Amino acid sequence: MSNVFVVDTLKHPLTPVHPGRARRLLTAGKAAVYRTAPFTIILTREVEHPAPAPLRLKIDPGAHTTGLALVDDAGGEVVWAAELTHRGAAIKKALDTRRNVRRGRRSRKTRYRAPRFANRRRRAGWLPPSLVSRVENILTWVARISGIAHVTTLSQELVRFDLQKLEHPDISGVEYQQGTLFGYEVREYCLEKWGRACAYCGATGIPLQLEHILARARGGSQRVSNLTLACEACNLAKGTQDIRDFLAHDPVRLERILRQAKTPLKAAAAVNVTRWELFERLKATGLPVETGSGGLTKYHRITRALPKTHWLDAAVVGASTSQRLRTGDVVPLLVHATGRGHRRLCNVNVLGFPVSHRKRRKRYFGYQTGDLVRAVVPERFACRGTHVGRVAVKASGYFTITTAHSKVTDVPHRFCRLIGRSTGYTYQVGTRHAAPSPSRP
Known part of the structure; x- marks a missing residue:
């Protein structure tokens, strides 16, 4: 391990x-x-003249998951690895919910809150909170590893996604400058692209509607790569269903639509926007930063017969990658960002009306929501047994513990013992991959 x-x-x-x-x-x-x-x-003692081996921390940033690998360049050994899963989608959902609640309040005139979109300015280089959290998560773990290991160099995959090239790999010259929709309106573009026929039933000569392949309710975008044509009956029948469920009875048509449509590029845009911000913040740590392209990472992974995982991609980032990389004994740590709670003191229902108020205190009886605890409850209690998991505290002193398999309620605080404080992350142990075949010299 x-x-x-x-x-x-x-x-x-x-x-x-x-x-x-x-x-x-x-x-x-x-x-x-x-x-x-x-x-x-x-x-338990002090080392008078420590001489730790210099290590390189490699980073493979991703929109949803970032790979981290600590490598000894001298021997080509991967000392430690992790996969950090971000919470950008959760932040975006929370902000959307708050925005909808505030809009609802203004329309009902129950409480006036002036809209701020027209009276504020954003500084140069501003990033939305969902993207800032990705950068901050990576920087947090760079600082943590640097505090417990002798990290002397950083390596980052500085990916640049050309979104128009991803939409049209063969585009060049004047067409590249004109853009995807030059000379077309969105509807006319879709009519030409899909042959003026319903993509789901093939009907022609009838009114057609623009339809989202991946529904907006499921995170679909408004890009033309996510738009198709559908008759009214098919559009209503599909609703917000996943296209694979809706066309499960017709796999040939499903394959054709997915092949013809372009996938949404939200993940590519997220990495593209944050790459330079992360690079500048890493340089501010004072450590030398090596950069590498995504193509170089893929080349290193293929030539070393490594499977496609986030932490293995991180291990082969940059030109500093050793020809003989030892990865067979590494078990990655799976880290999931959960946040440290929120500042909202008034809880509202789906209509935006207040239903309860939270107290300003976060810690009760020495515990805070998110702490890892072990509770040994005697037989006379309904929640008897030994429970290990994350705790949700209550002012009454009867906590809820979420274990790996279930949720235990009404656990008295006096039976809880602290294992670890809440750090805003949860952890799991990954799996070891099969050792690759020896690399060619």
């Missing part, structure tokens, strides 16, 4: 060690557990 991080009693990072050696240090009382994720031990 992945190596274990080690720090001395002054919290100076040392060279990561094999899990077997870390276990012996813990058993002998020469070390204690300092952090559970990523697993780190702290020695």
